[in-house]
Amino acid sequence: MNTRHFERMKNEEGFIAALDQSGGSTPKALAAYGVHEDAYANEEEMFNQVHEMRTRILTSPSFNSEQILGAILFEQTMDREVEGKFTADYLSSKGIVPFLKVDKGLAEQENGVQMMKPIPDLDDMLRRANERNIFGTKMRSVIHEANYDGIKAVVDQQFEVAKEILAAGLVPIIEPEVDINSEEKEKCEDILRGEILNQLNQLHEDQNVMLKLTIPTKPNAYEEIINHPRVVRVVALSGGYSREEANEKLKDNEGLIASFSRALVGDLHVDQSQEEFDQSLNHSVSSIYDASVNK
Structure with a gap:
């Protein structure tokens, strides 16, 4: 484990950028950026386009370590280069801690939740993550209903995989997202809190994790x-809230910092000049940073 990165994530101010859209969500991310499906003929060209978009973000002076603590990458992004360096090494050279999304997407809904699909190549992915100087990982489940058995199963699965990640020397970000549109959102969060605390209390002193949670309905829950x-660290996903709404909700939660995706890059467009692009990203980064640190 990189102890400098650990201390930065534990103690310094800022937020985590989520740039980890994968195969299923990549077309939507590109379309929001102004690159539509007629701009690429196959999956390889699609991923080339998304890497160009991410490279433009990562190399912008507005994407800086003064405000951004870390960035979550998609597997293909980890294996590609930015300005002649593997992406994680490029981020580290800017003082930004690199994370890797390791889940394979969501299973069908059952008991009011969507568990993670199996990750059959996890050991190999963790080995390559260490070779690429990745600090930590992220994996997502989704909770839709206040079903105790479903929520317990989500948390149990998340911590089971997290222990494999810890054994590989990486720090897992555990992400049991609560759907912001759930009619039982606050009740889901009450059950989730109890199950997370139960699992945290069973960890050994050398097992340290991060969590990525939906901004709770009740502040400081x-x-x-x-x-x-x-x-x-505990970070918050935007979950479909607008950046403005997510920022306002985040400010009400002491110690909670952002890990936004759409709310971070939603104003960026392929046709912007470099100056317009940098200004737009700077506005987004600055507002999310302020919401994360000004409590």
Whole structure:
């Protein structure tokens, strides 16, 4: 484990950029950027386009370590280069901590939740992540209903995989997202908090994790998790909220910082001049940083 990166994630101010859209969500991410499906003929060309978009973001002076602590990457992005360096090494050269999305997407909904699909090549992916100087990982499940058995199963699966990641010397970001449109959102969060704390209390002193959670309906509902000795950091997903709404909700939660995706890059467009692009990204980065640190 990179101890400098660990101390940065544990103690410094800023937020985490989520740039980890994968195969299923890539066309939507590209379309929002102004690159539509007629601009690429196959999957390889699609991923070339998305890497160009991500390279433009990562190399912008607005994407800086003064405000951004870390960035979450898609597997293909990890294996590609930015300005002659593998992406994680490029990020590290800018002082930004690299993470890797490791899940393979969501299973069908059952018991009010969507578990992670199996990750059959996890060991190989973790080995390559270490070779590429990745610091940590991220994996996502989704909770739709306040079904205790479903939520418990999500948390159990997340922590089971997290322990494999810890054994490989990486820091896992555990992401059991609560759907912001759930009619039982606050009740889901109450059950989720209890199950997370139960798992955290079973970790050994050398097992430290991060969590990525939906901004709770009740401010500071995750305070006990944020302050738990086994937790490096708790970050928040935007979950479909607009950047403005997500920022306002985030400000009400002490110690919670952002890890936004759409809310971070939603104003960027392929046809913007470099100056327009940098200004737009700077506005987004600055507002999310302010919401993460000004409590």
